[in-house]
Amino acid sequence: MKIINIWGEVSVTLETSEATGLERALVLVLKSSMILFAIALAVLMFVTVVMRYGLSNPFLAIEEAAILLGIWLYFVSAGYVTGTRSHICGGALHLVVKQKKSRNYVRLMTTLICLGVTVVALWYATKYGWFTFDKGRKSTYLQWPRALWVASMVFGFGVMTLFLIFQSIRDFKIIRNFSNTAQGEI
Known part of the structure; x- marks a missing residue:
């Protein structure tokens, strides 16, 4: 099954693209972290429910830890979807712009x-x-x-910035190679 992205192209996975080894390793670490954070968060939520409703003893520190895990899960996931370019986006660019060079x-x-937006967010975080x-x-x-909570933002925006730098370089190379190929054909 082929998945078409918003650019009108067949989506490629990080494994089949020209991703660097660093990108692949970072994506693997992020994916593993997401799984661990999600499992830990589910366990904490279960324990919270048991303590609050089963034992009538709400331990609010568990809820605080759950929020911390949730925030880390969110920002790790943001880095992951940026790295894999699997974030939710929409558009009809491929319907309007027919030339591949323009889409690039x-x-x-x-x-x-x-x-640019991510660098500004990283600066403020x-x-x-x-x-x-x-x-x-x-x-x-x-x-x-409290710096543990804020560190999740800094980490997430930092990873997103790194991935976007890699993607910008790759996108620029695609345009340059496309232009060189087009000139060679004339």
Whole structure:
């Protein structure tokens, strides 16, 4: 079964694309982390329900830990879908723009815009992370450093930035190779 992406092309997996070994390794680590975080989150939620409703003893620290795991799961997943280019997107570009060269330019511009937005988000997340770390803020029940929560944002945006840099380079090479091929055919 062929899956057509928004560019009107057959989607490729990271294994069949020109991804670097670093990208493949990072995707594997992220995928494994997502599985572990999801299982840990499910166990924590089950324990919370048992303690709250079965034992009538709500232990709010578990809920705080569940939020921490959920946030890490979210940002690790954001990095994963950015790395595999499997994020939800929509469009009719392939219906409107018929020339592959033009679609490649749009794809590069889209990647560069995403990279710019992600770098700005990474900047603010890092700035907030240092602020939280300097203030020594702690969570309410567990008394863990709040920087653990903010670190998930910094990690997620950092990984997304790295993947978008790789994708921008790859998109640029596709355009350059397409132009060189087109000139050779004339």
